[in-house]
Amino acid sequence: MAVKISRLNKSFSDLKVIDNLNLELSYGNIHCLFGPSGCGKTTLLNILAGLLDADSGQVEGCEKGKISYIFQEDRLLPWSTVKENIMFVLKSDYTKEKAQNLVEKYLNLVNLLDFKDHYPDQLSGGMKQRVAIARAFSYQGDIILMDEPFKGLDFDLKRDLMDYIINYWQRKNQTLVFVTHDIEETLYMADYVYTFTGPSLNIINQFKIDLAHNKRIIESESMNYYKNLLTKKDDMFIKEID
């Protein structure tokens, strides 16, 4: 499902975080919202997820029950096992068997099936984040929101998780909205990139990365081209999405 944001506004007291934002995120693509810390990206995701009300404006395509959200932190319940943490978010109309199958399928995808009966404090930070990813996938929303889910993880693990997500997404063809301020993550994951400043959240550049994910070699000539687009602040270099 596509996401359409129209004339969106949000303030916290006298801080205008989102000022008349218009943005259309097409169906079945990975959209990267790239911008510095504090510019308003999480506020936007929280509005898309329905966790926060906008002051005015419209969001289409993010109806209740359609969203899987991977937060910056794992948000696992410490008193529940890995398996229970995932079961907890599943739609209530699933049979027990269907729920168990989903949990096992997605824990397998993130290589954690052997840890399904462990508690979060028995896992490393990276493992907990993988559980959070499996939990979001198990929920099977049409739209996946990801808010800097790889923060603080080492490069190899991050790369593995990005590969899991790309593989999963390619099979499901969902709309993925990925918030980050990491250049490599953006270049590795995105189909479409939106560069923001803020607050208030303002798009300064947007472009499409026309390269298959398995051809994206950081430091190659083609990736350097996109890296330059990503880090350019000058409006002269805006390349419109076709």
Ligand SMILES: Nc1ncnc2c1ncn2[C@@H]1O[C@H](COP(=O)(O)OP(=O)(O)OP(=O)(O)O)[C@@H](O)[C@H]1O
């Ligand atoms: N509940 C709130 N009450 C008051 N101010 C808030 C609230 N939530 C966010 N803000 C402010 O809004 C601005 C945008 O915050 P937001 O978390 O959306 O930014 P961000 O781009 O996601 O940053 P980061 O990458 O560090 O998570 C910041 O100045 C922040 O202090």
